[in-house]
Amino acid sequence: MAAQQPPPEKMMFQLTLRSRGISDQAVLRTMEEVPREAFVEKGDLAYAYRDSALGIECGQTISQPFVVAYMTEQLGLQKQHRVLEIGTGSGYQAAVLSKLCREVVSIERYRTLADGARKRLKKLGYDNVEVILGDGYAIPEDLGTFDRIIVTAAMENIPDRLLDRLEPGGILIAPVGPHHGIQTLVRMRRTETGFERKELVDVRFVPALPGVAREL
Numbered sequence: 001m002a003a004q005q006p007p008p009e010k011m012m013f014q015l016t017l018r019s020r021g022i023s024d025q026a027v028l029r030t031m032e033e034v035p036r037e038a039f040v041e042k043g044d045l046a047y048a049y050r051d052s053a054l055g056i057e058c059g060q061t062i063s064q065p066f067v068v069a070y071m072t073e074q075l076g077l078q079k080q081h082r083v084l085e086i087g088t089g090s091g092y093q094a095a096v097l098s099k100l101c102r103e104v105v106s107i108e109r110y111r112t113l114a115d116g117a118r119k120r121l122k123k124l125g126y127d128n129v130e131v132i133l134g135d136g137y138a139i140p141e142d143l144g145t146f147d148r149i150i151v152t153a154a155m156e157n158i159p160d161r162l163l164d165r166l167e168p169g170g171i172l173i174a175p176v177g178p179h180h181g182i183q184t185l186v187r188m189r190r191t192e193t194g195f196e197r198k199e200l201v202d203v204r205f206v207p208a209l210p211g212v213a214r215e216l
Contacts, residue, residue, distance in 0.1 A: 013049040013065060022069045026077075030099045031069050038124060039092035053204075056090050058110040058216045060206055063152065067203060068093055071173050074187055074200065075148045077101045084143070084165065086136035086174075087152035087208065091117030094129045097150070104129045105143060107136050110213045137210040139165060146170065153208035154183045166190040173200075179207035 014032060022028060037048040039062055044054045053061045063071075071093075077083070081101040085094055088108035094117065097104045108114040111133055118131040134140065136151070137159060145167050151158075151174035158174055166172055170190045177183030185200040 009049040013051070016051050017066060017069050020066050020070075022066070022073055024073045026100060027069055027073045030072075030096055031065065033099065034092070034095045035124070036065065036092060038120060039090040039095070057112050057116070058213070060087075060089050060110070060113065062090050062092050063205070068096060070201070071150060071152075071185065072096055072100070074173055074185075075150060075171055077148060081147040083148045083150065084139070084146040085150050085152065086162075088117045088131050089113060089152065091121045091126075091129070091131070093150070093152055094131070095121060095124065095126050098126045098129045101148070102128065105146070106131050107134045107139070108132070109135060109209065109211065110216045112216045133212060135211050136208055137162075148172070149174075151175065151208060152205065154179055154205040155208045158186065158188065163188060163190070163195060168192070175203050175205040 017028060017031060037045055040048045040054050041056055047054060051064050051066050053064045056062050077100040082103045083097050083101050085104060085106040088094060088106040094104050094106045106129060114131050114133040121129050145165050147167050147170050149172040154175045154177060158176060168190055172188040174186055175183040176186045182202050183205060185203050187198045187200055189196045
């Protein structure tokens, strides 16, 4: 019996990632394995594998697949890494990260999103992800330091107190720029003498706001 072929939209999904320059085989394999349809709104199921951002609750978005894959690839993840994510959203990026590293701690300012992502990730078996309701600009001290940090909402500047959470040799990736406009994806690497900054590609993300949302 012939092997069952993936649906056309998933085939195009993989082809699009490759054609746009994603080459890390572990990242490509993970993008194929994580069921994106489980992280989008019911009304958007037909568009789950389209290479575009989609709206979710609380006025937030699930990033387009290419951006998720690109940011993940740029992190250079290893199995022993501990990763901090700022902005859980639906939990999709955290799910992708979880298959490539030891532990993911994800912080979300909206209770509705944090609760939903926590339940979704648990149901799907991503047991090495901890979702915390909190302020991405004020990381609790007891969380310690991280090998990698990924910010999935736009910051006008990267706070020093966030960079201070990086282990030596650690990498942080964040969209930096005006909240309502085009940002630049920036990669910061902690060195023995400070930080190396590299600007990558232009992107559009929802704003990263301080504090925990009073509602939602």
